[in-house]
Amino acid sequence: MKDVKIETITQAFLDYCGEDTDPRTMFVLKKMVEHLHAFAIETQLSHSEWMRGLEFMYQAGEISTPERNEFVLASDVTGLSSLVDMIGSQHEGTSSSVLGPFHVTGAPEIPVGGDLKNDNDGATVVIEGLVRSTENIPIEGAVIELWQTATNGLYSNQDPVQPDYNLRCSMTVGKDGRYAITTVKPAPYKIPDDGPVGDLLRATGRNAWRPSHLHFIIQAPGYRSLVTEVFSSDDPYLNTDAVFGVRDDLVMDYQECRNLEELPDDLSIGRDVTVPFYKVDFDFVLVPE
Ligand code: BEZ
Numbered sequence: 001m002k003d004v005k006i007e008t009i010t011q012a013f014l015d016y017c018g019e020d021t022d023p024r025t026m027f028v029l030k031k032m033v034e035h036l037h038a039f040a041i042e043t044q045l046s047h048s049e050w051m052r053g054l055e056f057m058y059q060a061g062e063i064s065t066p067e068r069n070e071f072v073l074a075s076d077v078t079g080l081s082s083l084v085d086m087i088g089s090q091h092e093g094t095s096s097s098v099l100g101p102f103h104v105t106g107a108p109e110i111p112v113g114g115d116l117k118n119d120n121d122g123a124t125v126v127i128e129g130l131v132r133s134t135e136n137i138p139i140e141g142a143v144i145e146l147w148q149t150a151t152n153g154l155y156s157n158q159d160p161v162q163p164d165y166n167l168r169c170s171m172t173v174g175k176d177g178r179y180a181i182t183t184v185k186p187a188p189y190k191i192p193d194d195g196p197v198g199d200l201l202r203a204t205g206r207n208a209w210r211p212s213h214l215h216f217i218i219q220a221p222g223y224r225s226l227v228t229e230v231f232s233s234d235d236p237y238l239n240t241d242a243v244f245g246v247r248d249d250l251v252m253d254y255q256e257c258r259n260l261e262e263l264p265d266d267l268s269i270g271r272d273v274t275v276p277f278y279k280v281d282f283d284f285v286l287v288p289e
Pocket residue numbers: 073076098099100101102191192210243
């Protein structure tokens with residue numbers, strides 16, 4: 001097509017693509033370019049605005065490292081990551097939510113009832129529940145990974161003061177599908193806002209805070225892996241999560257308890273708990289693969 005016009009450029013792009021392109025790739029690319037072109041036309045995008053967008057991406061590339069991916073963060077704060085999560089999570093099981101950049105593999109395995117609190121400051125929190133199917137069948141052998149911030153709002157891999165793998169573990173559930181862990185209450189924290197994503201948040205009057213949460217990955221043979229987070233119902237940032245990760249079914253109550261008899265019997269720390277302590281009941285519901 002030698003005479004390309006505003007009205008014909010989208011079709012020209014499609015005509016240039018080879019017929020043997022993988023159909024799904026072609027479909028996604030076609031939709032993306034159609035929407036990009038429509039966006040430029042609808043906004044009457046100026047040269048300087050377009051250059052500002054490209055500069056944002058250049059800066060995102062510059063600040064990214066193997067440990068920090070500013071493009072993922074941009075996807076998170078624009079809601080795209082959560083949208084993709086929700087599209088893939090339209091089922092009866094527990095909702096999925098963002099993985100975030102602070103997951104590391106190789107966390108130590110602890111038994112059901114094991115302790116993550118160790119020497120961490122803060123009140124003891126007991127989290128327990130089942131890993132079960134949508135038919136309410138316990139899922140024996142499900143592996144739970146948990147990672148969270150300390151009470152200072154930092155993950156162990158952000159904080160030189162915390163020991164390696166602090167507040168991180170994996171746990172394999174038995175026949176009854178039950179898990180139980182003692183830990184501390186995580187704290188709200190700001191996502192990294194010293195790069196172009198932070199500039200975007202400030203330019204649009206948004207905050208960088210995430211409500212406090214516990215991250216989980218649950219895996220079991222025959223079931224879809226679940227990447228999710230669990231939030232505290234009393235968190236001040238629950239309605240303004242910078243990355244749109246909160247779902248109704250992922251919000252739970254920290255129940256304040258003063259009676260040591262309310263502790264489960266199988267905790268490795270026994271009854272060596274200061275009062276008040278907190279209890280959280282949360283079941284993970286997996287869907288078949
Ligand atoms: C997190 O929860 O760890 C997180 C998620 C998205 C962006 C930054 C942090």
